[in-house]
Amino acid sequence: MDPFLDAANLLLPLGYLLAAVAYGLLFFAGHGLARRAATPLLAGTALLHLLFLVGVTLRWGQFPAVTVSQALSVVAFAVAAVYLFVEWHAGERSTGFWLVSLVFAFQLLASLLRTPEPPDREIFHSALFASHVSLALLGYAAFVVAAGYGFLFLELYRELKAGRFSTFYGKLPPLEVLEKMMSGALVVGFAALSGAVAFGVFWAQRSFPDEWLRDPKILFTFATWALYATALLLRRLRRWHGRQTAMASLAGLGAILFSLLAVNLLFSDFHGLL
């Protein structure tokens, strides 16, 4: 099992890089070979990724999200899967380069940060932990997708506003479609993150009644949740429209990256109280 996991750890960023290059050639140059190769490359790498995650689960007997590396890898896989679904469902490939590039970045970090042996604690084997972490990572993946569409929305918006018809104009879905995709991803992400926070609070209050509110990870997650809640509320009240929501989704991506990387790496192993 270990040789497979080691090889997959190297091959995954490489596969996603090749897929991103193929989608990039398709987007910027309409390259014929890239047109045929992009989706199979991504789908093949995502399949390998799925096998890798299953392998990690079987190898260590725990949900494969107990380290920063594993969490990043699960997010990368979820974003790739969501993108493949959107491509299959809507026949839309023009956003591939941007989302697959994000997948590559996440998986590259995951592969670089991978440790030979993840920690093994009793809590990692509980269903509560698995539910909490799955929901959190699903939420993060949806927010990454929202940020991808948000970025594309902003770029197309700027080109259309300025009458500068260059990189994005004519190649992307219309602004309204990008906005709907971004909003849909935000709603899914917010629902999942809310569930993760609820599970987490319930579990932490029961296990660490006096300590959990001092955990930087939890505090930062609350801040991230509040950011998305504000964005969705203002959108619901029609005070914010596409542009503001797109900027909030990008800010949210920054918060997620900070939450996954800086907080975990600088302040604690995973959560400080564990």
Added chain:
Amino acid sequence: MTRRRAHRRFPPLVLVGTDHRASPLALRERVAYDAHAAEEMLVHLIARDAVGEACLVSTCNRTEVYAVPRDGTSPLPGEGYRTAVDLVFLARAPEMESEGRLYVKRGEEAARHLLSVAAGLESMVLGEPEILGQVKQAHEMAAAVGAAGPVLGRLLRTAADAGRRARAETGISQGAVSLGYAVAELARNIFSHLGETRILVLGAGETARQVVRSLAERGGGGRLRIANRDPERARRLAEDVGGIEVVPFAERLETTAASDVVVAATSAPEPLLTRDGLASVMARRAGRPLLIVDLGVPRNVEPEAARLGNVFLHAIDALDALIDRNLKTRREAVPRVEEIVEQEVGRFGAWYRGLEAAPLVARLQQRAERIRRSELEAARGRFPAELHDDLDRLTRALVRKILHHPSAGLRSTGDQGELARLDAARELFRLDEDDG
């Protein structure tokens, strides 16, 4: 005594035509054929002894007749050529006889021209999309009256393939290159359902008319409305184009609030839509974007309105830049489209030459059979009579086995690289020479 048959790489196809480069509009419109007239002309053409197949491509920018001689070997220009010129062109416009009005292409050159036409390379507006449909219509019409035989039928299908590939694989038809289409293209980048967008056109002059026509043709708006200071002029435009609602000019701000796209094309000296007016409009739109295209000179919309959120205001300069960009994209696609045309011309030639494989194989087998019989006859006396049947079976099997692979190889000839086989087989087995 041997007879060498001229080996043709392309069918004896002839094209006679005129287009926007060769003839002025006044002359082109005299030799333009509507569907009914084109059908009649095709019937006349194929009724002539010299013409075996014919097809007429007639659009506002070109009239071209493609013909294949009935016996397939007539030297060109010959009777088929004269018939086409006389019937299709000179009978309607004798001035077409002047030098340079008509172009004549033959064989491979004619095939390449039709494929280039279908791919949009010969169009007045490079890559315009309508021509592909017009080539397909020409094919359907020729097929309906029995004028499209195997050669032209195949050529027209190949032309349609080339046109489809050019549009799918390159940017030859990408982007709008006229004002009306540019407005529709801008809207397509903003709104999810172009067919449901509500469009308001301010003005009823020539520019407004051009935009309205393009939008109506393109199905550009779910609801197209027009407002003009002179409502009578607006009504006339609405009647001319059809499917347009005329709204009061004084209510233009209210109508703007209920529209997705506003095209302003009046010569009003003062702005018709001010920043403040549009700010109040946007407050009622709940964030829904508003595309405003200002084609007026002087401007019909205050430029400061561009700073409002979700207002996409473009003046004529921006549209010109968009059209230039699209034309550049199309020009850049030309070399790749030419490659596609060459590939498809090659495929057509390969198909045609492949047609010659079957008679060649038959001839090879006949030649071998004749030799077998002759040699068998000569040797028969040297063998006892009871062995004659065995000898016959044995030699037949030998010949069949020896010729099996060469025959199969010749039959499968079709790709460009393999076509040399046919020529090689002709040379090696001297199949162009008379037997005996």
